[in-house]
Amino acid sequence: MKNDSLQDKDPAEQWLLETFGEAFQPEAPEDAWLRLEPHLPTRKKRRMLILWLPLSALAFVLWGAFEYRSRSGRPAVNALANATPLASIQHGPRPGSAILQPHNTEPELCANIPQRPGRAKTDPKLTTEWLNATASVSPEDALPARIWETARVPLENGRPRWVEMPAPSRLPLVSKAIPTQIPAAIKPVQQKRRFKVGLDAAPLFFIQGNTPGTVDPLAFTEVSSQPAKGWQTGVSLAFEPVPHWRIALGIQRMHLMLHARHTATLRLMDGVCLNPSDPGLKEYAFSYQLLSGNGNQSALSLRLQQQDVGSSMPMDEPFRLDMMTIHHTSAWRVPISLERSFSHGPWHFSIRGGTVIDFAGKDKMEVIHFSEACQDLCFQSGRIPSIDAVNTSSTKLEWLAAIGLERQLSRHFALRFEPVLTGQKHYLQGGLSLGLLFSH
Amino acid sequence: MEEEHKHLSDRELAAACAKGDRQAQRILFERVKNPMFGVCLRFCGSRSAAEDLLQEGFIRVFQDIRQYRGEGSLEGWVRRIFIRAGIAHFHSLQKQPEIVELDQLEYLTMQEPGELDPQDSESALALLQKLPPGFRAVLNLAVLEEKSHEEIARALDISVGTSRSQLARAKAFLRKIVQKTLVFA
Numbered sequence: 368m369k370n371d372s373l374q375d376k377d378p379a380e381q382w383l384l385e386t387f388g389e390a391f392q393p394e395a396p397e398d399a400w401l402r403l404e405p406h407l408p409t410r411k412k413r414r415m416l417i418l419w420l421p422l423s424a425l426a427f428v429l430w431g432a433f434e435y436r437s438r439s440g441r442p443a444v445n446a447l448a449n450a451t452p453l454a455s456i457q458h459g460p461r462p463g464s465a466i467l468q469p470h471n472t473e474p475e476l477c478a479n480i481p482q483r484p485g486r487a488k489t490d491p492k493l494t495t496e497w498l499n500a501t502a503s504v505s506p507e508d509a510l511p512a513r514i515w516e517t518a519r520v521p522l523e524n525g526r527p528r529w530v531e532m533p534a535p536s537r538l539p540l541v542s543k544a545i546p547t548q549i550p551a552a553i554k555p556v557q558q559k560r561r562f563k564v565g566l567d568a569a570p571l572f573f574i575q576g577n578t579p580g581t582v583d584p585l586a587f588t589e590v591s592s593q594p595a596k597g598w599q600t601g602v603s604l605a606f607e608p609v610p611h612w613r614i615a616l617g618i619q620r621m622h623l624m625l626h627a628r629h630t631a632t633l634r635l636m637d638g639v640c641l642n643p644s645d646p647g648l649k650e651y652a653f654s655y656q657l658l659s660g661n662g663n664q665s666a667l668s669l670r671l672q673q674q675d676v677g678s679s680m681p682m683d684e685p686f687r688l689d690m691m692t693i694h695h696t697s698a699w700r701v702p703i704s705l706e707r708s709f710s711h712g713p714w715h716f717s718i719r720g721g722t723v724i725d726f727a728g729k730d731k732m733e734v735i736h737f738s739e740a741c742q743d744l745c746f747q748s749g750r751i752p753s754i755d756a757v758n759t760s761s762t763k764l765e766w767l768a769a770i771g772l773e774r775q776l777s778r779h780f781a782l783r784f785e786p787v788l789t790g791q792k793h794y795l796q797g798g799l800s801l802g803l804l805f806s807h
Numbered sequence: 808m809e810e811e812h813k814h815l816s817d818r819e820l821a822a823a824c825a826k827g828d829r830q831a832q833r834i835l836f837e838r839v840k841n842p843m844f845g846v847c848l849r850f851c852g853s854r855s856a857a858e859d860l861l862q863e864g865f866i867r868v869f870q871d872i873r874q875y876r877g878e879g880s881l882e883g884w885v886r887r888i889f890i891r892a893g894i895a896h897f898h899s900l901q902k903q904p905e906i907v908e909l910d911q912l913e914y915l916t917m918q919e920p921g922e923l924d925p926q927d928s929e930s931a932l933a934l935l936q937k938l939p940p941g942f943r944a945v946l947n948l949a950v951l952e953e954k955s956h957e958e959i960a961r962a963l964d965i966s967v968g969t970s971r972s973q974l975a976r977a978k979a980f981l982r983k984i985v986q987k988t989l990v991f992a
Contacts, residue, residue: 380978383981391845392841393848396858400836406862407829407869408827408869
């Protein structure tokens with residue numbers, strides 16, 4: 368036991384300590400580690416930072432901050448530090464009524480509220496007007512223009528006019544910043560939102576007209592078998608200098624896919640023989656211009672190889688190449704427009720006109736069918752030649768027309784549906800745009 | 808990497824083991840495997856049981872190694888883990904009732920000294936392992952680990968009186984064997 372020296376222990380204990388004490392270190396089995404290792408906890412791998420978690424948290428914080436600021440900006444709560452209240456509202460003498468009082472009025476007059484409507488018409492301090500009971504007024508909404516306009520017009524004696532009106536469902540909260548006895552104050556009629564930022568996306572349909580002919584022997588036009596289809600997304604910024612009129616500027620990215628076909632009539636002399644000294648199959652390179660119905664131009668280069676060695680074909684004998692192609696076009700567009708809107712409650716109807724600057728974009732051509740017909744069948748049939756297509760279009764200016772329908776979803780956000788037409792002399796492009804607008 | 812771990816302190820080695828560093832775990836294993844196997848052999852009734860207990864003990868060590876706070880040596884901390892594992896092994900044996908045949912003990916005491924040499928480690932181990940689990944556990948804890956009867960009673964879930972009587976009987980038994988060989992004067 369503890370604190371006993373070895374000499375004090377009995378023989379049994381001594382024997383145990385000497386035999387099985389610290390010196391007792393028998394060899395562990397050789398395979399002990401091999402048996403143990405699979406059961407050991409492994410190194411914990413660091414979890415990949417899940418970026419979307421902190422990003423979501425950041426987005427949530429930003430959204431919360433934005434919402435807080437938005438709420439704090441609502442009228443009649445606590446935005447009065449920077450805005451001079453123009454009017455006050457308090458309970459009226461009759462149930463369900465409220466008195467709207469423009470400021471610059473002595474506070475003590477608040478107590479002199481007439482008991483009966485009508486009587487106040489003779490009161491030089493105020494007049495009352497019982498307005499349409501169906502008019503709805505709430506602290507969050509702007510006052511109906513009728514009420515406000517009535518209240519703003521002073522009396523003939525120069526004193527401000529008090530207006531009795533249907534009380535809102537709840538009166539604005541009292542703001543401690545108001546150094547008067549008036550229980551509440553409201554901001555003036557909300558200012559018109561002057562700026563709007565929008566995000567929109569639209570499926571596009573191309574309706575192509577006839578491409579004008581060309582006198583260039585090495586330029587050919589392609590015909591589309593169906594309207595080009597695509598997608599367009601963009602952002603826009605609109606400014607409203609005067610009510611109901613907006614100037615908008617946007618930037619859009621357009622992707623179009625066009626199925627087309629064209630026939631090129633060529634001669635051997637139009638191309639370049641790439642292996643004139645080769646006794647085997649000759650290979651020729653041709654280049655020509657391709658005009659598309661959407662006004663795009665492409666420079667095509669293709670290589671063709673003879674089918675049979677020895678078969679000759681006059682250099683000036685024409686042969687035809689038929690090709691079916693798919694154009695994948697991407698381009699940047701900048702629409703500039705003027706818009707007139709008409710409002711009815713939360714709905715806004717707009718007419719827009721302007722111009723679109725269409726920058727030449729990338730055009731990738733995919734040949735899905737190829738065949739050639741020539742008298743001596745001197746070219747290999749069915750083999751798709753190698754083709755390089757380079758968009759040689761220049762920046763275009765198109766006209767734009769649109770009508771839009773907007774629904775105000777909340778104080779800041781609105782949804783817009785807008786059929787859009789753009790085009791030039793020889794083609795028309797239509798789209799159905801759906802957009803989300805943010806206004807401030 | 809093995810060279811790096813060799814210069815680590817006990818605390819650093821434990822931290823590396825806690826992170827799952829296999830090299831560090833191997834270093835610690837190699838350092839203490841033999842002494843701990845000795846502990847296992849003392850607690851168990853057979854070599855195979857001791858090998859199982861060795862594995863179980865090290866699994867516990869590496870699972871709980873985060874709890875090592877640097878107080879005392881790492882080997883001493885590992886030893887305590889193995890003692891607890893040995894006690895748990897004892898409790899598991901208790902669930903399997905073992906009939907202690909007194910004549911087995913008597914048989915051992917009747918052996919000729921030449922047949923059972925307590926100074927031979929193999930024989931000594933065989934002798935220890937032939938003891939009933941209760942005797943073996945009390946001897947291990949009381950004599951070799953120098954625990955008090957109160958601690959032994961708590962650990963083995965027996966009364967203090969049982970602990971004392973078990974120890975007395977175990978020592979008496981061993982004394983007979985040891986004195987028979989006239990090892991000690």
